Amino acid sequence: MISVYLKGDSWAHRMPAGWKLLTVALGSLLLFQVTAIWIFGACLAAVVALYTSLGREGLAQLAILRGLTMFLGVLLLLHWFSGSLVDGIVAVLRLVVMFLAANFVSITTRMDDMLEAVQPLFKPLEWLGLSSRKPALGVALVLRFVPHMMQVFSMLREAWQARTGSRTSWRLIAPFAVQSLRMSDNVAEALKARGGSDGLSS
Amino acid sequence: MALWPKRPKKSAQRVCDPQASPYAMFNGVGLTIGRKRILDGLTLSLSESRVGVIGLNGSGKSSFVRLLNGLRTPDAGTLTLFGAPSSEAGPELPRHVGFVFQNPDHQAIFPTVEEEIAFGLTQLGAEKRESRERARAFLDLHGCGDLAGSPFAELSEGQKQLICILAVLVMEPRLLVLDEPMTSLDALTAGRIREKILALPQKIVMVSHDLSHLTGFDRILWLEDGRLRMDGKPAQVLAAYSEDIGRRLGTEAEVVAL
Secondary structure, three states: OOOOOOOOOOHHHHOOHHHHHHHHHHHHHHHOOOOOHHHHHHHHHHHHHHHHOOOHHHHHHHHHHHHHHHHHHHHHHHHHHHOOHHHHHHHHHHHHHHHHHHHHHHHHOOHHHHHHHHHHHHHHHHHOOOOOHHHHHHHHHHHHHHHHHHHHHHHHHHHHHHHHOOOOOHHHHHHHHHHHHHHHHHHHHHHHHOOOOOOOOO | OOOOOOOOOOOOOOOOOOOOOOOEEEEEEEEEEOOEEEEEEEEEEEOOOEEEEEOOOOOOHHHHHHHHOOOOOOOEEEEEEOOEEHHHHHHHHHHHEEEEOOOHHHHOOOOEHHHHHHHHHHHOOOOHHHHHHHHHHHHHHOOOHHHOOOEHHHOOHHHHHHHHHHHHHOOOOOEEEEEOOOOOOOHHHHHHHHHHHHOOOOEEEEEOOOHHHHOOOOEEEEEEOOEEEEEEOHHHHHHHHHHHHHHHHHOHHHHHHO
């Protein structure tokens, strides 16, 4: 499952998704206006405090930064060489704070709440006569089927390995594409069997 | 203001009568896919509470049950579903006919169990929040409340199939069509799912290769090469089917032909 949602019932889980997203969006805008390093230090402390409020499991989520260290290091060096070390630290802190804040929303917000919150953004589609429900459905389908497709790929790889001995090959791309197409056929049929993407409410 | 007019609503007027009996009437129904004749000359009507469908691979079972919920439409003969011609009943059928696929991974559309159940309710016009609460209550009712937040991909095969059945049942269909729902399950899990299915108030049409799953049924349809080879009580039809398989296994030519 690629969804990073952390099951729970904290204050952050109960807060409406729209408010969380709006806060992060406005906060990010403001962060681009300031350059004082102490403000970033304070923001970082505040964001870490947010994670702490979720308890031990929340703090463990900070490990997600580990994947970014290389990238942040390069960013720091670039800024250091082209400007000053302080510039570099500011750039890195800004990114870390924004990233952690956004991730905090992800781990405390259910996918369908998130979709409901962003659905108004798709409203313009309705003026064009298109359904604003479809993009939301699309996102849900991606979340549902990415893990499944990874499973399909590992099955293909096993079948390949069982008959060739080698672990993987570019040749698996074609069967994987075929399997994916067949899968989308199946999903389309399943969706149709329950009334299609437009629903039955009319 | 719309830049171009919205598509007309699909089912402005209801044409189906969910209480209709028989719920399906086939009259010389045929179905061709590509150049292959899948079903041919089917004439029968269904009103029984428990109908089983048997036949060898490629005999047309899956296509036959797909006619019942509008996933396929016949290209010969007439098919009446819930009192309406199949061509008109189509958009309304998912409301009356629940369909459970052989592979749960082909059926579940949503990442988590609760969303999968709630989808059927939003399809019928419920608000998101309401549908989520009702989905939770429905899962509790069926003893699966603790699965609500689980990712579908992490369920066991039996749990997956059960959730697929519940996701269809929550829409309260009159008829439940199941296309080999127990194929990937172990005997114990399959038996449990079968018990659950047989206890339902819905009318059931079920395809199965495991004849023991069909013994208590009211009627069995045996399809062969897209035609109805035999139609009757399980005692006669299941026995004749097993005997036919035994006889064909005995002749060497058939074994080679496999």
